[in-house]
Amino acid sequence: xxxxxxxxxxxxxxxxxxxxxxxxxxxxxxxxxxxxxxxxxxxxxxxxxxxxxxxxxxxxxxxxxxxxxxxxxxxxxxxxxxxxxxxxxxxxxxxxxxxxxxxxxxxxxxxxxxxxxxxxxxxxxxxxxxxxxxxxxxxxxxxxxxxxxxxxxxxxxxxxxxxxxxx
Amino acid sequence: xxxxxxxxxxxxxxxxxxxxxxxxxxxxxxxxxxxxxxxxxxxxxxxxxxxxxxxxxxxxxxxxxxxxxxxxxxxxxxxxxxxxxxxxxxxxxxxxxxxxxxxxxxxxxxxxxxxxxxxxxxxxxxxxxxxxxxxxxxxxxxxxxxxxxxxxxxxxxxxxxxxxxxx
DNA sequence: CGAGACTGTGTTATGTTGTTGCAAAGGCGA
DNA sequence: TCGCCTTTGCAACAACATAACACAGTCTCG
Numbered sequence: 456x457x458x459x460x461x462x463x464x465x466x467x468x469x470x471x472x473x474x475x476x477x478x479x480x481x482x483x484x485x486x487x488x489x490x491x492x493x494x495x496x497x498x499x500x501x502x503x504x505x506x507x508x509x510x511x512x513x514x515x516x517x518x519x520x521x522x523x524x525x526x527x528x529x530x531x532x533x534x535x536x537x538x539x540x541x542x543x544x545x546x547x548x549x550x551x552x553x554x555x556x557x558x559x560x561x562x563x564x565x566x567x568x569x570x571x572x573x574x575x576x577x578x579x580x581x582x583x584x585x586x587x588x589x590x591x592x593x594x595x596x597x598x599x600x601x602x603x604x605x606x607x608x609x610x611x612x613x614x615x616x617x618x619x620x621x622x
Numbered sequence: 623x624x625x626x627x628x629x630x631x632x633x634x635x636x637x638x639x640x641x642x643x644x645x646x647x648x649x650x651x652x653x654x655x656x657x658x659x660x661x662x663x664x665x666x667x668x669x670x671x672x673x674x675x676x677x678x679x680x681x682x683x684x685x686x687x688x689x690x691x692x693x694x695x696x697x698x699x700x701x702x703x704x705x706x707x708x709x710x711x712x713x714x715x716x717x718x719x720x721x722x723x724x725x726x727x728x729x730x731x732x733x734x735x736x737x738x739x740x741x742x743x744x745x746x747x748x749x750x751x752x753x754x755x756x757x758x759x760x761x762x763x764x765x766x767x768x769x770x771x772x773x774x775x776x777x778x779x780x781x782x783x784x785x786x787x788x789x
Numbered sequence: 790c791g792a793g794a795c796t797g798t799g800t801t802a803t804g805t806t807g808t809t810g811c812a813a814a815g816g817c818g819a
Numbered sequence: 820t821c822g823c824c825t826t827t828g829c830a831a832c833a834a835c836a837t838a839a840c841a842c843a844g845t846c847t848c849g
Binding site: 464465550551569571573574580582583584586587589590591593594595597598599600601602603604605606607608609610611612613614617 | 631632717718736738740741747749750751753754756757758760761762764765766767768769770771772773774775776777778779780781784
């Protein structure tokens, strides 16, 4: 469970960050391209800001960080970039914290990911959850309910934060 | 799966609404009492407003409805009442919609409920989801992650809305 | 090339959701 | 009654998100 930096798990302490981000950008470029969308400079900046944090960032936090680097930027611009990145699947939204995180996983094989959000360091992991979604389907069917989408977010402590004391 | 109005499922079309709300209030009174908390008039009003809607209501929607009935009310008052009701377990928060709904279920037997949110009529059901949470525990353990709480919200259509056309 | 459509961004203002800080009111035990 | 604690009222504010409009780039069809 260590060493892999782009598997959707939490990044290992000494992971090759530059390489990891580089790969994420390439996946994002591919995602935009296959959808006939454009990964414009603004969208790219927003994505890099999110991805390199390895965290879920609020829109205004992204705004603040980008403003420092590139000067004035309006909230709506960030939201529009986020909208495109969400549509391309390059970032996801963490509902329970009104925040956005980069999709580091290559989980295109699984239906939907289960999201692990560490309340210690704020980092996010996406892990496959076939069984979870199967169980959800079953529970919904029992209630005569037709599901269209699911929000599954697990809050807790990653291995590192768990060891270095509860927060 | 029909007829029971207080089991956590969606209320049946002809359910005994007054009785259903009455029971919910009694459960809430019990919940406050066992926690040494007070179910004050304001908290009771807020709870009734939520419970009788059978929906997830935004805080400002609750505010508006109560204002009409009882005159001026500040947001903070609603939020404080919600805080108490959440603490008592009388209402839950629907993270994916920033809304609050009454706990109609007597799910004190299950660990955590799975939430079904109908995007047609806005109504909410809570159903047992042992298997879902077991699968979540397993997925988290595989990622060396220690979960402390989970958000599991299923968006879709209830049986009635599903029949009366997609929305 | 030039007109029109489309997409993306900038600017300003506004809407929605949730909180802070302080003061007054009310319950409750000593 | 006094003192303590919880609850509520009030005003302002912070955080999150969108609306409306203008304009620049780019693509395409003629």
